[in-house]
Amino acid sequence: MTHHTAAGSSRERTDTAPAFDVVGAVRRFGRGAQLMTAVDGIDLRIERGEVTALLGPNGAGKTTTIDMLLGLSEPDAGHVQVLGASPRIAVRGGRLSAVLQTGGLLSDLTVRETIAVIAGLHHVSQRIGEVMDRADLTPLAKRRVGRLSGGEKQRVKFALALLPDPDVLVLDEPTAGMDVTARRRFWDTMRADADAGRTIVFATHYLEEVEQFARRTVVMNRGRIVADGPTAQLRASLGGRTVSATVPNDIAALADRLRAEDAVAQVRVDAHRLTVRTSASDELAGRLLALGATDLEIAAPTLESTFTSLTEEPS
Structure with missing residues (x-):
């Protein structure tokens, strides 16, 4: 995988707003006796250039939090801002991208055709070759998406997320289905992006990925943040x-x-x-x-x- 300059290092930034600013965010589902609070009043500020892991058991509120960060859902209370604006504005401007577990790809298109379609929507067709290279997809360019493995499909989603050259990248279990070699290459690319200034927030169940890559770890449980700090410091906090x-x-x-x-x-x-x-x-x-x-x-x-x-x- 060839490393290229990350998005954030080449763009002029005149504002100083954090990458993410979440204040008192609450998200509920259901009604009446069935009302369930998935996210319970969290505060979270992530500065630009940070690499932050979001951890928690199933039902902790991680996915709901990610949905709010991306503007896929609105908080019932509190607010969420990305780069000083609403998440949807950041997405429309190509400054915020994501690699999610959900969301399908068209099986009949080839890998290159898939990326070309989305590149056309963003008017960035000149970036097709670069993002395919960075996602290690060039050897698979002519293969139909329906014939890809789960890990290879994740790499296609990664390439699509890179097309607008975003300042902020959100990853939800990004290496699910990848073999060990593909996971290592993926994180090598992410490390280069982080070193160049791109903000990266990721959720994963591979704790070794957090230890090796995340500089900051936020732990959620039952809809609340129960720990937040530098990964090494958090690990040492137990003592003994x-x-x-x-x-x-x-x-x-x-x-x-x-x-x-x-x-x-x-x-x-x-x-x-x-x-x-x-x-x-x-x-x-x-x-x-x-x-x-x-x-x-x-x-x-x-x-x-x-x-x-x-x-x-x-x-």
Whole structure:
């Protein structure tokens, strides 16, 4: 994949509005007894040039938030602005693009024909070759879309999103269906874009992608933002290490005693398996072994453990 200069680096910017400015956004669905709040009063400001990951379990409100960022739905309360204007204005001006899981492609068209049609609508036919190259689609130019794999279709959507040369790019599970090599190439391209100044917001269930690529991580749960900060700092925020072991007897009583200790931050019990986050991991390991514990493991904090800690129900 050849790297080219990203959109944002070549455009004159005279305004200083953030890429995204979300204030008190609420989004509800249904009515009466069936009313459900999908996004519950979130505030989110993303500056230009930031690379931000949006994480959360199913039902956390990520997709609803992305829909509001793109102008696909309006908040019931609060407001959403993109580059100082409404999302729809940013989309119409070619400054905001997205790669979404939803939305179909015409199966009978070839890859190049698909991109040419959309390029014509944007009056940017001169960019066809460039975006196909950047999405690694040139070898597939004559293949019909209906014969593409899921990952290859995602790459077509990526090429379409690049056509207007947007300042801001929103990606919803962008590498779904891609093999390991395609995922690596995709993120190499995104890294080059980010380094050149393009703002990128992405949702993914691949936590390793967040650790390797996102400079900032926003975690959502039950429609609210439960954590927001630099990815490395968020991972380190747990402190201590996680000790897990299989305990043969009285695991519930042991868990209760541990929860009362100052060095212990979290205790989870799953059948006979005990998992404890503590700043005194070596001492706890010795105590557990003395009690006859087996299969003992000690692990440093990871983004996955941070995510789990922030989003799971306490036990």
